Amino acid sequence: MPELPEVETIKNDLAQAILNKKIVSIKVIRKNILRKSVKYFQDNLVGNKFVEINRRGKLMYFNLEKDDLFLLAHLRMTGQFIYCNKDKFIAGGHANSKKEEEQILQGQVGDFCQAGKYTRVIFEFGDKSKLFFNDLRLFACLDLVNKAELKKVLDRFGIEPLTANFKFKDFFSILQNRRSKIKAVLLDQHLIAGIGNIYADETLFIAGVMPDRPANEVTIKEARKLFIAIEKILKKSIEYRGTTFSDYVDSKGEKGSFMKLLKVYGRQGQECLKCKSIIQKTKVAGRGTRFCPKCQKS
DNA sequence: CTTCTTGTTACTGA
DNA sequence: ATCAGTAACAAGAA
Numbered sequence: 001m002p003e004l005p006e007v008e009t010i011k012n013d014l015a016q017a018i019l020n021k022k023i024v025s026i027k028v029i030r031k032n033i034l035r036k037s038v039k040y041f042q043d044n045l046v047g048n049k050f051v052e053i054n055r056r057g058k059l060m061y062f063n064l065e066k067d068d069l070f071l072l073a074h075l076r077m078t079g080q081f082i083y084c085n086k087d088k089f090i091a092g093g094h095a096n097s098k099k100e101e102e103q104i105l106q107g108q109v110g111d112f113c114q115a116g117k118y119t120r121v122i123f124e125f126g127d128k129s130k131l132f133f134n135d136l137r138l139f140a141c142l143d144l145v146n147k148a149e150l151k152k153v154l155d156r157f158g159i160e161p162l163t164a165n166f167k168f169k170d171f172f173s174i175l176q177n178r179r180s181k182i183k184a185v186l187l188d189q190h191l192i193a194g195i196g197n198i199y200a201d202e203t204l205f206i207a208g209v210m211p212d213r214p215a216n217e218v219t220i221k222e223a224r225k226l227f228i229a230i231e232k233i234l235k236k237s238i239e240y241r242g243t244t245f246s247d248y249v250d251s252k253g254e255k256g257s258f259m260k261l262l263k264v265y266g267r268q269g270q271e272c273l274k275c276k277s278i279i280q281k282t283k284v285a286g287r288g289t290r291f292c293p294k295c296q297k298s
Numbered sequence: 299c300t301t302c303t304t305g306t307t308a309c310t311g312a
Numbered sequence: 313a314t315c316a317g318t319a320a321c322a323a324g325a326a
Contacts, residue, residue, distance in 0.1 A: 001303095001304055001305075003305095058305080074305085074306090075305095076304075076305050076306075076321095077303085077304040077305060077322095078304080078322090078323090135322095136322080136323065136324080137304080137321080137322045137323055137324090138321080138322055138323085139304085139305070139306085139321060139322070178314090178315085179314080179315070180314085180315055180316075181316090184315090184316085187305090189305085189306080196304085196305070197304070197305085246303090246304090246325095247304095285316085285317095286316090286317070286318075287303095287304085287305095288302085288303070288304090
């Protein structure tokens with residue numbers, strides 16, 4: 001699942017690949033991926049150019065050169081952006097089988113810029129390169145909005161980690177004002193933007209806090225540890241180009257490597273790397289939650 | 299066959 | 313007002 005570090009990785013890669021290239025066509029294979037009509041997308045995108053790519057939480061938005069428009073892209077759980085040009089032979093992301101995936105990676109099958117099984121939208125640029133928007137589950141979406149609509153969308157997000165707006169004072173006051181579980185607070189995009197299930201579990205482990213603790217009962221000392229862990233882990237994960245658990249790949253179709261550094265996520269039943277207790281899995285805030293019963297204080 | 303998974307929103311009931 | 317819980321969305325893995 002793409003969370004902040006994964007979206008950041010894709011954003012940075014795409015900025016290298018597609019900025020200032022003329023969009024010559026947009027092919028929509030599944031129109032329910034779009035929040036507006038196919039015609040509206042085509043009318044406004046074809047002949048236009050992406051001039052900037054930004055990110056807020058897990059949402060990417062592309063500034064267009066003409067008409068003050070913005071393309072919004074949310075990958076949800078299984079969305080992918082795959083970019084390819086004539087140097088890179090890859091089907092549009094999701095292969096139809098493990099074997100085919102191997103073959104694609106080895107360049108044995110797949111025509112130049114061929115759509116994959118889960119390709120939903122294809123952007124074609126003036127230099128013949130293509131950008132595939134793939135999504136297995138059809139939860140991901142694209143929208144095309146003006147400045148006012150963009151502002152409305154962005155205003156709903158909470159504080160953005162890894163920016164100057166992420167201050168301990170604000171973070172702590174968010175925690176102090178909620179009685180809900182600390183994990184629910186970390187996951188709430190309206191409070192803190194960009195943290196999903198993987199990084200919520202990881203930061204809680206690093207900070208030594210049980211996921212089901214009421215947020216307002218987290219001590220200032222623990223909150224400080226959490227605050228530092230959030231910054232550190234997100235930054236580290238960006239360095240490692242994200243975490244690949246099931247579907248996440250970057251815009252070149254390659255997996256992230258932060259999995260190596262995961263301490264609890266996906267490690268249920270295995271020994272805690274710190275104290276050798278068995279990592280547990282429960283449900284907190286409606287989400288699968290992994291934790292160490294000894295290292296994390298309740 | 300059922301159950302679980304994931305992000306987000308919307309809803310219900312306390 | 314606030315919060316917890318759950319359904320919904322889709323599709324595949326176990």
